[in-house]
Amino acid sequence: MQIVANVLMETINWDSNGLVCAVVQERHSLRILMVAWMNAEALQHTIESGYAHYYSRSRRKLWMKGEQSGHRQKVFEMRLDCDGDAIVLLVEQLGDIACHTGHASCFYRIYQQQNWQIVDPIIKSEDEIYSSQSNEQ
Amino acid sequence: MQIVANVLMETINWDSNGLVCAVVQERHSLRILMVAWMNAEALQHTIESGYAHYYSRSRRKLWMKGEQSGHRQKVFEMRLDCDGDAIVLLVEQLGDIACHTGHASCFYRIYQQQNWQIVDPIIKSEDEIYSSQSNEQ
Numbered sequence: 277m278q279i280v281a282n283v284l285m286e287t288i289n290w291d292s293n294g295l296v297c298a299v300v301q302e303r304h305s306l307r308i309l310m311v312a313w314m315n316a317e318a319l320q321h322t323i324e325s326g327y328a329h330y331y332s333r334s335r336r337k338l339w340m341k342g343e344q345s346g347h348r349q350k351v352f353e354m355r356l357d358c359d360g361d362a363i364v365l366l367v368e369q370l371g372d373i374a375c376h377t378g379h380a381s382c383f384y385r386i387y388q389q390q391n392w393q394i395v396d397p398i399i400k401s402e403d404e405i406y407s408s409q410s411n412e413q
Numbered sequence: 414m415q416i417v418a419n420v421l422m423e424t425i426n427w428d429s430n431g432l433v434c435a436v437v438q439e440r441h442s443l444r445i446l447m448v449a450w451m452n453a454e455a456l457q458h459t460i461e462s463g464y465a466h467y468y469s470r471s472r473r474k475l476w477m478k479g480e481q482s483g484h485r486q487k488v489f490e491m492r493l494d495c496d497g498d499a500i501v502l503l504v505e506q507l508g509d510i511a512c513h514t515g516h517a518s519c520f521y522r523i524y525q526q527q528n529w530q531i532v533d534p535i536i537k538s539e540d541e542i543y544s545s546q547s548n549e550q
Contacts, residue, residue: 283527284528362519
């Protein structure tokens with residue numbers, strides 16, 4: 277746990293739960309794929325492995341994106357914002373699906389006519405994605 | 414306060430503080446400019462005015478982006494994610510500066526060599542931006 281420099285971690289403005297917001301952007305299309313949360317352990321695993329790891333607030337545990345779906349995210353760049361409480365990950369999205377619903381991006385609903393309308397297709401059904409296990413988000 | 418349909422607001426998964434995460438993306442470059450927070454009032458003002466409004470967690474109040482700097486954000490599209498706790502705003506950034514530091518984007522630091530290195534220039538100094546007042550972020 278010592279190979280990541282303290283200065284890297286100390287610059288981050290972790291919230292009261294020890295988390296930082298992570299915005300995930302696809303490196304070719306620049307499409308925003310998802311927003312997740314990282315604790316220090318998730319960030320460290322991301323740096324060490326080169327694949328995005330997050331902290332699940334609902335399940336209260338570390339997870340590697342794609343650990344069940346195979347839809348891993350290879351990280352090419354990480355940026356930190358001015359006040360240190362948000363990170364942008366520039367990634368290559370394996371399988372071209374980031375969302376557990378089977379949409380390419382979690383942001384598949386657009387505000388139109390005073391509601392959130394689904395505008396993007398499901399590329400693969402959840403059943404197909406999680407044929408053997410389930411639970412990933 | 415009634416002109417925005419309840420269904421719009423009820424679909425959002427507001428956190429325990431009544432906030433939703435807002436990721437701001439420039440509509441031409443698709444660059445991620447900043448991450449901020451919205452309460453229901455900020456979202457309503459954004460929809461009604463067409464310009465991004467946020468809720469400042471530090472100052473505990475609604476603010477319009479650019480109210481002091483002039484660097485307003487004209488909103489062209491809003492997307493909601495699968496679990497309803499994050500919004501992407503696609504904006505035109507007036508003045509081409511989103512960050513209170515004078516950088517184009519708040520994400521001006523990249524992870525390199527175990528640290529966060531500043532890689533983008535300051536376009537305009539804070540003094541120049543906030544010549545008469547200050548306090549915006």
